Amino acid sequence: AQSVTQLDSHVSVSEGTPVLLRCNYSSSYSPSLFWYVQHPNKGLQLLLKYTSAATLVKGINGFEAEFKKSETSFHLTKPSAHMSDAAEYFCVVTRGGGSNYKLTFGKGTLLTVNP
Amino acid sequence: DGGITQSPKYLFRKEGQNVTLSCEQNLNHDAMYWYRQDPGQGLRLIYYSQIVNDFQKGDIAEGYSVSREKKESFPLTVTSAQKNPTAFYLCASSLQGVRAYNEQFFGPGTRLTVL
Numbered sequence: 554a555q556s557v558t559q560l561d562s563h564v565s566v567s568e569g570t571p572v573l574l575r576c577n578y579s580s581s582y583s584p585s586l587f588w589y590v591q592h593p594n595k596g597l598q599l600l601l602k603y604t605s606a607a608t609l610v611k612g613i614n615g616f617e618a619e620f621k622k623s624e625t626s627f628h629l630t631k632p633s634a635h636m637s638d639a640a641e642y643f644c645v646v647t648r649g650g651g652s653n654y655k656l657t658f659g660k661g662t663l664l665t666v667n668p
Numbered sequence: 669d670g671g672i673t674q675s676p677k678y679l680f681r682k683e684g685q686n687v688t689l690s691c692e693q694n695l696n697h698d699a700m701y702w703y704r705q706d707p708g709q710g711l712r713l714i715y716y717s718q719i720v721n722d723f724q725k726g727d728i729a730e731g732y733s734v735s736r737e738k739k740e741s742f743p744l745t746v747t748s749a750q751k752n753p754t755a756f757y758l759c760a761s762s763l764q765g766v767r768a769y770n771e772q773f774f775g776p777g778t779r780l781t782v783l
Binding site for chain 2: 562587589594595596597598599602643655656658659660661
């Protein structure tokens with residue numbers, strides 16, 4: 554069984570300040586973890602993924618996430634927010650190894666960036 | 669350009685009518701998926717297919733049907749049995765195999781509104 558909890562449904566930051574979007578997961582197996590971003594009325598775009606290699610994962614647009622097994626967390630960070638980062642972000646967990654089809658999505662965190 | 673296309677972008681239908689949503693991919697991916705997205709609920713899996721001429725129910729398959737006659741195509745029919753069909757529908761695809769790590773690529777979505 555697997556599940557994912559995004560701890561904030563809405564995060565608001567000012568442009569140029571750091572971003573932190575929190576995600577905790579639960580998995581009976583060694584997990585793969587992803588962060589996807591969705592702009593309004595668009596499909597999802599992969600930001601980054603953890604697949605049991607380095608625990609600090611760098612993604613596109615300056616985002617990164619750290620896999621912490623002891624805390625069962627995979628928080629998404631960015632040092633300096635840009636207006637174009639305003640979107641909804643989804644944390645996703647699946648069983649590692651590519652043999653299991655199923656992704657489990659969090660309910661999303663809406664990021665607002667204020668000028 | 670390789671990718672996933674969904675059509676139409678917006679769809680309006682009267683209550684009681686069946687409607688078919690199109691999904692095509694030219695990524696040569698084996699697996700394809702349909703998700704439903706409602707505000708504040710993340711994505712929920714409707715159906716998935718790992719190979720041509722085979723598909724499996726996801727978490728919320730009632731009131732939906734699919735076919736997979738070609739590797740590139742995975743249309744979704746929303747039937748009159750679906751009690752609340754108004755939603756944003758996302759199609760995705762992925763490679764299969766040990767190195768795929770289950771990363772899914774998403775189309776731009778179809779917004780269905782039942783009047």
